[in-house]
Amino acid sequence: MKKLLEVKDLHVSFQTYGGDVQAVRGVSFDLYTGETLAIVGESGSGKSVTAQSLLKLISIPPGRITKGQILFGGNDIVAKTEKQMESIRGKEISMIFQDPMTSLNPTMKVGKQITEVLIKHQNFSKTAAKERAVELLMQVGISMPEKRINQYPHEFSGGMRQRVMIAIALAANPKLLIADEPTTALDVTIQAQILELLKVLQAKMNTSIIFITHDFGVVAKIADRVAVMYAGQIIETGTVDEIFYDPRHPYTWGLLASTPRLDIDEKADLAAIPGAPPDLINPPKGDVFAARNEYALAIDFEEEPPIYQLSETHFVRTWLLHPNAPKVDPPESVKKRMRSLSSTFEEPVLVER
Structure with missing residues (x-):
């Protein structure tokens, strides 16, 4: 398999009044194309900080990457400017967060939230983006997508909102999908459906996944390799x-x-x-x-x-x-x-x- 991501000796700190919290200390791992890597551990172990560092979402004070490399497709993300990261976030690397209700914009219809990704990163026209948004909602298992694209996040259940988040994350056909405990807030039945959906979509798109979780049951169902x-x-x-x-x-x-x-x-x-x-x-x-x-x-x-x-x-x-x-x-x-x-x-x- 081809190596997609190389993280080398990554250190991340957060400045606090009590001193610098060394949240990530010398983390190194590789990720291959089409592979799922699960990162597991207790709350506060550094899982989410590591994942967010891949998109430089902690690179403004008080968080900062103090050492290390994040080689994505051979290019070091750590060295990239915020402007350069705009062409990577959502297009090359996408992220699904734990709570879709706080990640989705409550004032925008879900269709609009999907189409803006397609227009920005895929150069779709508004008409083509709307058609593709309907296809994506159908692909992630949302019924009546033609109607649903005109609804707001509060009109969806928790499981459906998470499916919308997956549709947004996959809209630009990213090479890497980071899923930060996306099933934690869901009941076990919906959790199983979301995991199965991710496996099906990954097989179809050959996307690499980094799955953040504390649940070994989830690890067994979705992962190829595990980092504790x-x-x-x-x-x-x-x-x-x-x-x-x-x-x-x-x-x-x-x-x-x-x-x-x-x-x-x-x-x-x-x-x-x-x-x-x-x-x-x-x-x-x-x-x-x-x-x-x-x-x-x-x-x-x-x-x-x-x-x-x-x-x-x-x-x-x-x-x-x-x-x-x-x-x-x-x-x-x-x-x-x-x-x-x-x-x-x-x-x-x-x-x-």
Whole structure:
């Protein structure tokens, strides 16, 4: 596959009265054409900031990219001016935000919000743009599109508004679609429909997707590869089957174990990761997860762990993989949760080892 995006050693900070919050610290990853990469982690781990940095949506005070490269099609987005970014946003890279009600303009009809993208980025005439807007609404599963283009966002349900957002995002046939927790506010039935819609449209358009989420159930349904973020860093990345069947970082174990499942014994306690994320104004010395890690070694509190490569696609940042480290396996409670997760998905994308 052809490499579409390369993020190299990305650092993003936000200026506050208490000091600079180092929200993203040395993030690196690649994305290939037609691939879906899921970025997962707790709230505040840096997922959305990383995604928004790809469009330089945080590049005005108090947020700024302090270091790194974002190579899109070989060109460094970090070096581009705001004027140059106008030809990339919406045309080359589009974004679906979490809450469509706050993303859509409540004073404009949805048809107008779609056609302005087509007119600006695709040079459509007003007549052709309106016809295409109807086609896009039909494509994302909205019935009676000829009528719907003349309605306002408040006249749509939450799921329909999200479909409108997808239509807007795909109007200019972008190479990269960033979906920032687009199904979080939806019920599970509508969530499944939106995920299936994205998969169908991706296959049709060969668009690459970066999917931001904290839900491993969503990850299993849509992703090809997974990057696990914690405290502004990617601490584990791999294919879906590597993350679900062979996770190596204790934080990944905790996320998997804390995923609720209806088929688990209702009397069993849902696992939780103890403690709280670190203060990123003054990040701790050593491994940022050490204070919450029951398997932490003495060196975790002194030195930041390197990234160990386990396969061509599997990378993990933990001292537990050092040749001299004691062998530590996931606890049985985590293994049970992992087996449950992997065996109950409606459309498994994993192969048991």
